Amino acid sequence: MADKKSNKPSVLCCIGDIHGYITKLQNLWSNLEILIGPADFQTARIIFLGDYCDRGPDSKKVIDFLISLPSKYPKQSHVFLCGNHDFAFAAFLGLLPSPPDGTPFSETWKEYEMNETRELWYKGEGYENMHLQGRRWAGRMTGFNRAKNTEYNGSIYDARPTFESYGVPHGSADLVKAVPDEHKKFLADLVWVHEEDDVCIETKDGFQNYKLIAVHAGLEKSKGVEEQLKYLKAKDTRIPKVEALSGRKNVWDIPEELSKTPTAVISGHHGKLHIDELRLIIDQGGGLEYNPVAAVVLPSKKIVRDTD
Numbered sequence: 001m002a003d004k005k006s007n008k009p010s011v012l013c014c015i016g017d018i019h020g021y022i023t024k025l026q027n028l029w030s031n032l033e034i035l036i037g038p039a040d041f042q043t044a045r046i047i048f049l050g051d052y053c054d055r056g057p058d059s060k061k062v063i064d065f066l067i068s069l070p071s072k073y074p075k076q077s078h079v080f081l082c083g084n085h086d087f088a089f090a091a092f093l094g095l096l097p098s099p100p101d102g103t104p105f106s107e108t109w110k111e112y113e114m115n116e117t118r119e120l121w122y123k124g125e126g127y128e129n130m131h132l133q134g135r136r137w138a139g140r141m142t143g144f145n146r147a148k149n150t151e152y153n154g155s156i157y158d159a160r161p162t163f164e165s166y167g168v169p170h171g172s173a174d175l176v177k178a179v180p181d182e183h184k185k186f187l188a189d190l191v192w193v194h195e196e197d198d199v200c201i202e203t204k205d206g207f208q209n210y211k212l213i214a215v216h217a218g219l220e221k222s223k224g225v226e227e228q229l230k231y232l233k234a235k236d237t238r239i240p241k242v243e244a245l246s247g248r249k250n251v252w253d254i255p256e257e258l259s260k261t262p263t264a265v266i267s268g269h270h271g272k273l274h275i276d277e278l279r280l281i282i283d284q285g286g287g288l289e290y291n292p293v294a295a296v297v298l299p300s301k302k303i304v305r306d307t308d
Contacts, residue, residue: 009200011044012298019287020056027306049268050083050216055287060165082190084246090187091134099238108132108240125173193232200299217269218251
């Protein structure tokens with residue numbers, strides 16, 4: 001998409017997983033403004049790739065910051081994608097839309113019931129009709145997380161810091177009352193997928209325009225793209241584990257059918273920075289304290305970090 005007055009491609013920033021680190025987010029935001037220049041930054045399109053909460057200490061402040069952006073930067077456009085951590089937070093608070101076929105959320109437990117004892121799923125007030133991921137999020141997981149090389153912090157999702165940022169202990173049903181209404185609205189309104197038809201990206205052959213799909217983890221290679229987009233847009237909560245928000249190897253690559261209409265797929269989630277032509281994965285932080293939070297600026301594909 002080009003700026004009509006100057007014919008210059010308009011700026012699109014995609015910001016990776018923040019995971020409760022408000023200072024990193026503020027520093028990254030300042031660095032983006034400096035790099036892009038105040039005038040272009042004021043009118044930029046910003047896509048946040050999800051995972052605003054858990055692991056870092058300030059989930060509440062991060063959401064305050066995000067909620068404030070439309071009034072502070074009225075000429076920018078903002079897209080807030082849902083990450084798997086945000087999905088689970090919303091599930092615990094009872095903010096997910098009901099399953100479209102009227103089944104109770106307890107149906108989502110069945111496929112994963114063998115993990116309930118190990119992950120000590122939440123069994124407090126309101127659990128009887130809570131989506132699987134809400135129960136896992138507020139569960140009690142102890143021990144060492146080999147994938148992250150850290151101890152579990154409260155649950156399989158490392159949700160303790162999020163509870164504490166709202167002033168309640170991990171796993172407490174009081175969180176439902178402690179989270180302000182505007183935060184609940186923010187979480188309820190998060191989109192599971194975002195599409196754009198005309199995004200300018202610099203390639204080895206110069207500037208090219210592509211379709212763009214932004215989704216927290218990626219699209220499954222083994223399933224039809226239309227089918228996936230349909231349930232993501234519908235926020236179909238019958239699904240116990242939404243692979244496009246929480247998958248790993250199965251969502252790393254771009255589905256082959258998208259090569260027919262060359263499409264950029266951009267995600268966070270994977271704890272890595274990976275730029276391979278039209279597959280962009282922007283999550284250098286992975287929610288770890290000593291890693292930077294990163295963003296990519298299009299069309300140039302320049303990477304910007306909070307530490308720059």
